[in-house]
Amino acid sequence: MTRRVEWIYGWLLLxxxxxxxxxxxxxxxxxxxxxSFFSTPRGQRPAKFVGLGNYETLLADETFWQVFSxxxxxxxxxxxVSVALALLMAIWVDGKLAGRGFVRLAYFAPTVLPLxxxxxxxxxxxxxxxxxxxxxxxxxxxxxxxxxxxxxLALGAVIVVAIWKEAGFFMIFYLAALQSIPxxxxxxxxxxxxxxWTFFRRITFPLLMPTTLFVSVNAVINSFRLVDHIFVMTDGxxxxxxxxxxxxxxxxxxxxxxxxxxxxxxxxxxxLLSVLAVGQFFLLDKRVHYR
Amino acid sequence: MNQxxxxxxxxxIGAWTLALLWFLPLLYAVWTAVHPxxxxxxxxxxxxxxxxxxxxxxxxxxxxxxxxxxxLLVTFILIGQFILCTxxxxxxxxxxxxxSTVLFALVLLQLLVMPDILIVENYKTMxxxxxxxxxxxxxxxxxxxxxxxxxxxxxxKTVPKELDEAARVEGAGPLLVLWRVYVPxxxxxxxAYGLVSVSHHWNNFLWPLIVTNSVxxxxxxxxxxxxxxxxxxxxWSLINAATLMTSGPLLIAFLLFQRQFVQSFMxxxxx
Numbered sequence: 224m225t226r227r228v229e230w231i232y233g234w235l236l237l238x239x240x241x242x243x244x245x246x247x248x249x250x251x252x253x254x255x256x257x258x259s260f261f262s263t264p265r266g267q268r269p270a271k272f273v274g275l276g277n278y279e280t281l282l283a284d285e286t287f288w289q290v291f292s293x294x295x296x297x298x299x300x301x302x303x304v305s306v307a308l309a310l311l312m313a314i315w316v317d318g319k320l321a322g323r324g325f326v327r328l329a330y331f332a333p334t335v336l337p338l339x340x341x342x343x344x345x346x347x348x349x350x351x352x353x354x355x356x357x358x359x360x361x362x363x364x365x366x367x368x369x370x371x372x373x374x375x376l377a378l379g380a381v382i383v384v385a386i387w388k389e390a391g392f393f394m395i396f397y398l399a400a401l402q403s404i405p406x407x408x409x410x411x412x413x414x415x416x417x418x419x420w421t422f423f424r425r426i427t428f429p430l431l432m433p434t435t436l437f438v439s440v441n442a443v444i445n446s447f448r449l450v451d452h453i454f455v456m457t458d459g460x461x462x463x464x465x466x467x468x469x470x471x472x473x474x475x476x477x478x479x480x481x482x483x484x485x486x487x488x489x490x491x492x493x494x495l496l497s498v499l500a501v502g503q504f505f506l507l508d509k510r511v512h513y514r
Numbered sequence: 515m516n517q518x519x520x521x522x523x524x525x526x527i528g529a530w531t532l533a534l535l536w537f538l539p540l541l542y543a544v545w546t547a548v549h550p551x552x553x554x555x556x557x558x559x560x561x562x563x564x565x566x567x568x569x570x571x572x573x574x575x576x577x578x579x580x581x582x583x584x585x586l587l588v589t590f591i592l593i594g595q596f597i598l599c600t601x602x603x604x605x606x607x608x609x610x611x612x613x614s615t616v617l618f619a620l621v622l623l624q625l626l627v628m629p630d631i632l633i634v635e636n637y638k639t640m641x642x643x644x645x646x647x648x649x650x651x652x653x654x655x656x657x658x659x660x661x662x663x664x665x666x667x668x669x670x671k672t673v674p675k676e677l678d679e680a681a682r683v684e685g686a687g688p689l690l691v692l693w694r695v696y697v698p699x700x701x702x703x704x705x706a707y708g709l710v711s712v713s714h715h716w717n718n719f720l721w722p723l724i725v726t727n728s729v730x731x732x733x734x735x736x737x738x739x740x741x742x743x744x745x746x747x748x749x750w751s752l753i754n755a756a757t758l759m760t761s762g763p764l765l766i767a768f769l770l771f772q773r774q775f776v777q778s779f780m781x782x783x784x785x
Contacts (some may be wrong), residue, residue: 489633
């Protein structure tokens, strides 16, 4: 095969995927940025260039700041807790354990359920008065709590659901990594008299760093991408207390049809996502030990 | 390792406590779904078993149609992804052409900038194409999957070049080599990616919610959310039955192929 023919083959093989990728990922991303500098066309009025007008609106939008802080706390709690739980689960399931099959199944099962179904199940737990949580706490004499209706509690209630759904998924990656650690290391450590905690801190944990990096980048992306449960459980309420950025974008774009402002919000989301993912990569990369 | 008896006991108890806590929501959903609604909030070990909730839920909303839509959707996406990602991965793995590095970076960019987030612009595109409220519109943005291309490229790169060359000496063209040599050797990757893709798109909600607005196109997740919203607070047994029904196919597949599922997710995650 001559070089020219190889070029043509390469491009031809690539072109169908590339066309769709550009049409539904790269062009929309650029159009989102472009659109954020224009006003939303309404009726007879076409879109007109407003410069940074939408960004000024954004800075003055109290709901945006509320949603921004919700997203921040949602990520700050969900990511470390689900990653730490995933590691703990993986270590338990990897070791000798009675009934390991069931335990692993229990941890992983939430992962295969649709988030929308998960939300329905949890709704029932949170229902004030006769939900499971209230029934248990009621048996101990605690007053009934409206978990999803209280602005101080709604976000926390939603975070619990996200952790329940995610931890088992991340566990799988840790499990794969744990199983690739050579058993000789464990034997050597035992001869040296290292206890379990030292072994974990000095050997297991550093060796798991690439997995931790992979899992936490995924966790960051998921914390912005997965908002399905908000639709069922709280609809962003009460008073936007549990609204997340992508949910707010949906509301602005498809309830109020303010597409220009929705584009502006999407730009913020994309910037946040890139900064976090890239930052995390460099932060954790220094401590990753590649073999 | 010096694992004392106490240490082992604490670990076992911890692992089981967490497992039971994790399993409880699912167990509870099953319990309410197979008992009459009068028992939804009352625990009675001897409450009569019934499958009426499933029958009632099935009759109360067009679930048969929703299931068909979801089935068509995941099939369409899976076939499309297999074809497009295979071709693109083959190009990246075994052909040298100008721009391949930049183009590969563009492909990987999709791992961060996903169609899930670009809902506003993608909706505009679908409207311009006249595809709003079609199953094609739900699937199209996901067909060229950066993740799938990456995964298959990594697999194709591990195929020994000698096999490739041997096939070419016998006169096979590049596409025939792909079909005869690369695709068969990548079967485990296809299985892994297929399971991940099917479960992902069966469960997807936000984009289908936006781009569909009729019974004929809605997948089960959107159907379920509408069903639960209408009946909310009225009959939990019914809602839980519907919830389990929509997750049923994946849950059953998962129980049957637990090992493959777990290994697939692992395989898709590492490298």
